[in-house]
Every structure is written in structure tokens, then in C-alpha cells.
Amino acid sequence: MKTDIEIAREATMLPITEVAKKIGIPADDLELYGKYKAKISDEWWEKNKNNKIGKLILVTAINPTPAGEGKTTTSVGLSQAFGKLNKRAVAALREPSLGPCFGIKGGAAGGGYAQVVPMDDLNLHFTGDFHAITSANNLLAAILDNHIYQGNDLNINPKTVTWKRCMDMNDRALRNLIVGLGAKTDGVAREDHFVITVASEIMAVLCLAEDMEDLKNRLSRIIVAYDYSGAPVTAGQLKCVGSMAALLKDAIKPNIIQTLEHTPVLIHGGPFANIAHGCNSVRATRYALKMADYVITEAGFGADLGAEKFFDIKCRMAGLKPDCVVLVATIRALKYNGGVPKAELSAENLDALKKGIVNLEKHIENLQQYGVPVVVTLNAFSSDTEAETAFVKKFCEDRNCEFALSEVWEKGGEGGIALADKVLKTLDEKESHFAPIYPDEMPLKDKINAVATKIYGAKDVSFSTEASKTLDKLTELGFGNLPVCMAKTQYSLSDDPKLLGRPEGYTLNVRDVYVSAGAGFVVVLTGQIMTMPGLSKNPAAYSIDVDNNGNITGLF
8 A cells, every 4th residue: 555655746746837727726826836836926916806605515524533534534535526517616625734643643735635736745845834823923023022132122021021932843841941051151041941932823824814914913912921010011012013024924925836637735834633723724715715716725633623613713714704613533533432442443343333322423413513513524534334334424414414424535537526526416405503602802711711611512611710810810811702722632622631522521621721912812721731742752753764866754
């Protein structure tokens, strides 16, 4: 069996100018990064922003398991299937982070014959967007510490600095550290922290900004610390917004590449959904909606994280109204939720499937709360049996969901036609009545309770003393109308990664809260979730290499 990177390397790619031409983007509106990838110019948007918009389809999934679900693979394969049906379709996806690529999860280019190419370029440096975000983030950190050292005109209390440095790599040793040690000229000593670049507020700002003016306004609102009176200090007050924007001037432009079957794909931004808002950029989604009749986008991890944030943060801010949701599951993952060890998932086990399918059931109910029609797809494996597939099909149809098998990993677009047909049927027959699950004016604690009880299935929420005090302070400062961005384990509907299936009757534990004023949401840390991941004992980096001809191996 060929690996993903072997399949990708054997692909014949079209020049990106030809791919872009199919959706009405002339070569003059592309900023080329080699032959097969490019950025789309601001001039293209100005000429096409009044075009009719297409249908917006969100692809999400059940909670991830070691058995695999294939959300991005399904997104890519569905876009290819629309192409097979002669439909004008574009996928709008996130950029991968180097952390998972060299860690344990792998890249984010899809898999099998439903991939985005050039796969190795995408999973590594791509067009440099993440490097630009990292640089802008760390410029702000340097300016902040320099301001304190050079006299501290803003009266910043070093013990209240909230701005963290970042890097796009899993490095647990950087979670907590002391900076400014050494000689007097080496700065003011204080406790500091790193987050992974995808969790940086700059990433969120870039992904939610409408244009350069909005980007700069959001950057200026970022709160970096508090002064000795308790008043917030912003990036705007530190006079570095222009410099940060200069570093981001190219990164704000969406990227275009292609699938193995030459379907156009816009890839831009890459926040994780377990520690950030988990969606590709608003700009890329809006561009795609002006290019195509059907836009397939995805949000990270399970629907309790990515889809919730797509609906309650991204759609709320950008005025987007999704027309349909595709919910991805696998029989293997459902049996894992039913208590079957990973090594035994290939054997038919209807009892375990019936026990574990409650995870899928809860995600269906959650998505239907938003008023958006749901199509469930099973990412097919050769070990799936007819009885298992029939059970899942009836289970979904009994809950007013269309159902389709997806075989895109093995067959590419051809293997996604059944799913595409069901999506088209849903778009034709069922109207979306999308609405977020809480209003802007709801108090912050009530918003957190709404997500915890309505989406996660918690009985109630426990707030640490520090979290309660911070929520009160943020409300006093005028941030009470912002949406909440929940940082939670992706492996469970609860804040305990070991609770599989559909946990109920538990208490969600909120340990800390902070405002991302530039992004426009309040981040809520639950359980033991970390904003700087660590590497496993045997990270994927051990298996990655490059030969004398420049061919990379070991990426997946």
C-alpha cells in the first residue's frame, strides 16, 4: 500500500495559473510562489467582491480517536467529487502547523487519493504565513519588554504581563520560564511563557480580519499587560502596530493550491480548535464563496470544538450562514468509543458499535441545535461489515440526517460522489435556519454554561476563584458581549480525555480565563489543556528525512 507522500509525489500537478483560471482568477491576480502555489491579490477581491455567493458546506467530525476519522480527507474528496459532477466547487481549508507534523498527528493535506498538493510544501514552510505570524507575535513581545526596560512610561506591572512569545513547534520546556536574567542591560527579570503559533492571538486576528485596516485595528486592541492601577495596556499604546502589520502584509492574502484532481483549494490560517478558534481565515472563505457555487470548509477536531467555534465565533463575526454540515465518523472510531481496544477494531462488534454511537448521536443533536441540515458520512474501511454499516445508516436516518459512505481515500473524487449527491439533495430539500446558541448580550459565565451544557452535555460548570474574578473584571472592562473560545481536550465531549462516548452528569472545570481583545473573544481554559503542546516519546520527527535529490520522506 502506498503512503500518502508517495501518492502525492506521483501526482501530475497543473501550473497553479491553470487551476486558478478555472474559477475566474487571471494570472495577473496571482502572486506566485513557484509553479504550484500562489497568493491571491487584493485587486482580485476588489473586482469580484460583489459577485453572487455560493453555498457554504462545513465538514466536521466526531471526537478524534486513535482509529482515525478523516475529516480533511473527506473535505478534499468531497470537493473532488463535485468536480466529477461538473459542479463549480472550491475547498477552503487551514494551513498545517509544524508542531503536529514533527509531533504525532501528522500534516493536514488529506490522505490517500483525496489530498492537497504539493503536500510536502504545504506541510512544511508553505508560503511563510506562520513564520510571519510568529515574527509579528515576538516583535510585540520584544517591544513590550523593551518598553519596561527603557523606563516603563506606561507604568506596566511586570507581574501582569499577559502577552506570550510563540513558536510553531511542540516544546514543553518553553511553557514556563524566566526572561531578563543576567546583567542589568539584559532586561527586567520576569516570568514568561510560550504558546504554539497556532494559539497566538495574532493567528486569530489574521484569520478574522476583513482587510488590512481591520487587521491593524484588531492588532491595536490586543491587551498585553495591565498597569499598576489595573487598567489594560494595548499593542496600540506600545506603538508597534504598523511594524506588525508590515510583517503580515503578505500573510493576510489567501493561498491557492490544488487537489490531486486539480480542484482549486484556498488554504489560509491554521488555529487549532482545542486551544484556539479552529477555522481557516474569513478572507479565504469569503473569496471562495465568490469563486464557486459550492464551498467546502472544515473546522478542527470534533464538532464540539471546531464546529461550535465556526458557528459561534467565525460565522457570528463574519456574517456567514452555513447551508449544510457534513459530519464525519468511522465505524472503527465508534467501536473505540464503545470500549474496543485499538488492536481489535477490525472485528465486527455490533454491541460495541451500539454503545459507542452515542458520541455520534450527541454531535448530530449539537449541530441540529444550530438549525443547519446535517449529512452523516462514514469514512469507509475494508474491515467495515454490512451489518455495521446498515446499523449506522438507519441510526442517522432515524434522526433526520442524510447518510452516505465515503471512499475518497481509496478512490478520490469518484469515491465521494455518493456523499456529494446527498449533500446536493440536502441543499435542495432542506433549508438552513442557522443561529448561534447564545446571544451577544448574555453574560460571560452564562455563555460558558451554554456551551458546556448544550454542546458538551455537562451538568454544570465549576469556576476557579481566579477565573471568576477575571470574568468579573473583563465584564467591568466592557468585554462582556464577546463570544467565548473554549480551550478543551479534543478527545472527549468533557474536559477529561478519558471519558469517551457521551459523558453526562459531570462538572466542567474552568481554571483560567483571559481576553483576546484583538481577535474579539474571551478564551476559557478548562481541565488540563495546554496552549504549548509537548512532543511524544517517539515523535514523527524521528522518521522524517530528505535524500540527495531533495525528496522528503516520512511525512504523513
